[in-house]
Amino acid sequence: MSGRSILVIRHGERCDFVFNSPGVSWMRKAFDSNGRYCPTDINMPRIVPKRKDGWENFAFDVPLTEMGYIQSKLTGRALRDSGIKIDFIYCSSALRCVQTAVGITKGLVHVQSMPVFFVFASLAASDSQRTSVDNKDKQKK
Numbered sequence: 044m045s046g047r048s049i050l051v052i053r054h055g056e057r058c059d060f061v062f063n064s065p066g067v068s069w070m071r072k073a074f075d076s077n078g079r080y081c082p083t084d085i086n087m088p089r090i091v092p093k094r095k096d097g098w099e100n101f102a103f104d105v106p107l108t109e110m111g112y113i114q115s116k117l118t119g120r121a122l123r124d125s126g127i128k129i130d131f132i133y134c135s136s137a138l139r140c141v142q143t144a145v146g147i148t149k150g151l152v153h154v155q156s157m158p159v160f161f162v163f164a165s166l167a168a169s170d171s172q173r174t175s176v177d178n179k180d181k182q183k184k
């Protein structure tokens with residue numbers, strides 16, 4: 044046995060589960076009559092991708108809420124912090140699953156700050172920039 048594991052994750056919180064109400068689709072609240080996306084709640088995604096098949100198909104391929112995306116990033120961070128090594132991520136082509144996979148991936152990545160890469164502005168400034176700054180300082184005195 045190789046000791047490999049498979050972790051199955053569905054998706055984060057989705058718009059229709061949160062914003063549908065009896066007889067009213069979340070889409071009626073989020074899209075105007077021309078199909079322009081106009082979120083009406085802070086938990087609705089700030090933007091949604093343009094669809095070749097038309098905005099109406101968001102009814103069948105629902106995006107994550109803002110909290111759903113945050114859930115996915117937190118899941119990725121929890122996996123990273125627990126030391127679980129992820130070799131591959133496979134996901135459904137459903138928008139909510141792709142968004143969840145992206146969030147998990149972002150949560151898994153640990154950006155390490157390296158002081159050696161920091162460039163001081165005064166060291167990076169060109170000679171002409173330094174000269175003009177020096178001249179301005181002299182004029183103030």
